[in-house]
Amino acid sequence: MDRGCERRADPGLLPGIWGAESTVVMLISAGKTLIRDQRIVLLPSAGRTLPELVVYLGRAEEGSDVPAGTDIVLEVVGAEDREAYDGDWLGLRDVATLLSGQDAGLFVEAAAVSNWHATHTHCPRCGAATEIESGGWVRRCPADGSEHYPRTDPAIIVSIVDEQDRLLLGNSAAWPAGRYSTLAGFVEPGESLEAAVIREIQEESGVVVHSPQYLGSQPWPFPSSLMLGFTATATGTATRADGVEIMDVRWFTRTELAAAIESGEVQVASGISIARALIERWYGGPLPEPKEGR
Numbered sequence: 001m002d003r004g005c006e007r008r009a010d011p012g013l014l015p016g017i018w019g020a021e022s023t024v025v026m027l028i029s030a031g032k033t034l035i036r037d038q039r040i041v042l043l044p045s046a047g048r049t050l051p052e053l054v055v056y057l058g059r060a061e062e063g064s065d066v067p068a069g070t071d072i073v074l075e076v077v078g079a080e081d082r083e084a085y086d087g088d089w090l091g092l093r094d095v096a097t098l099l100s101g102q103d104a105g106l107f108v109e110a111a112a113v114s115n116w117h118a119t120h121t122h123c124p125r126c127g128a129a130t131e132i133e134s135g136g137w138v139r140r141c142p143a144d145g146s147e148h149y150p151r152t153d154p155a156i157i158v159s160i161v162d163e164q165d166r167l168l169l170g171n172s173a174a175w176p177a178g179r180y181s182t183l184a185g186f187v188e189p190g191e192s193l194e195a196a197v198i199r200e201i202q203e204e205s206g207v208v209v210h211s212p213q214y215l216g217s218q219p220w221p222f223p224s225s226l227m228l229g230f231t232a233t234a235t236g237t238a239t240r241a242d243g244v245e246i247m248d249v250r251w252f253t254r255t256e257l258a259a260a261i262e263s264g265e266v267q268v269a270s271g272i273s274i275a276r277a278l279i280e281r282w283y284g285g286p287l288p289e290p291k292e293g294r
């Protein structure tokens with residue numbers, strides 16, 4: 001997909017393409033989209049009224065699931081109107097692993113930008129209701145002219161390894177007792193990513209780390225995060241869970257983690273998350289599944 005950032009600035013973009021055979025509509029309603037046969041339903045725009053809240057998602061390139069040149073536009077649908085459509089309304093977490101790469105990417109883009117619209121309807125300077133511009137990617141205040149852009153909140157997520165190549169995983173206060181994952185936290189204003197890694201890990205686990213190395217990122221629109229994956233080395237092994245966000249932290253060897261997952265004692269993050277990718281990068285391949293009977 002080509003997001004077509006340069007096309008968005010044209011105020012005639014959406015009225016111009018709406019109704020054309022090459023323009024299709026993806027629906028979103030409180031984070032859920034319409035799914036049929038493990039694909040996002042893309043409706044013809046012809047015959048539909050151009051709604052007030054639409055976002056230009058982009059144009060399909062060669063090799064897409066839809067013909068090259070297809071413009072995809074997001075329409076936000078009220079929960080009360082969902083029943084008018086044939087298909088299942090499902091969230092990103094429900095279907096991400098079933099969708100094609102293109103559909104998963106579209107869903108992430110649509111969820112993130114629609115989450116922003118849902119919570120940023122008014123000007124933060126003066127409180128006036130804002131107006132939507134630039135293909136749904138800008139909101140402008142008619143009172144003071146200020147422009148407001150979709151927000152992304154950076155968060156670091158870290159695989160912490162000690163001198164014996166053991167991995168540190170934590171149990172969050174929000175999770176069941178057996179669920180463990182890599183530690184994570186939001187970057188503060190005026191803070192580098194590396195400083196955030198060192199601060200968050202010490203706060204949550206009591207472990208001092210050094211030499212953070214960036215590995216990769218994942219947009220996580222629940223509602224607006226960008227997860228930045230790192231690995232870092234611990235200077236020591238003593239741990240102290242903060243007892244507020246993190247209830248327990250444990251070091252695992254590969255053998256210990258595999259045994260804990262197989263026995264059902266420990267559950268780790270699902271396949272769609274960067275947490276899983278970080279753990280499997282350290283592990284050296286796919287993690288085992290829980291044994292039968294669990």
Ligand SMILES: [Zn+2]
Pocket residue numbers: 123124125126127128141142143144145146
């Ligand atoms: Zn204003």
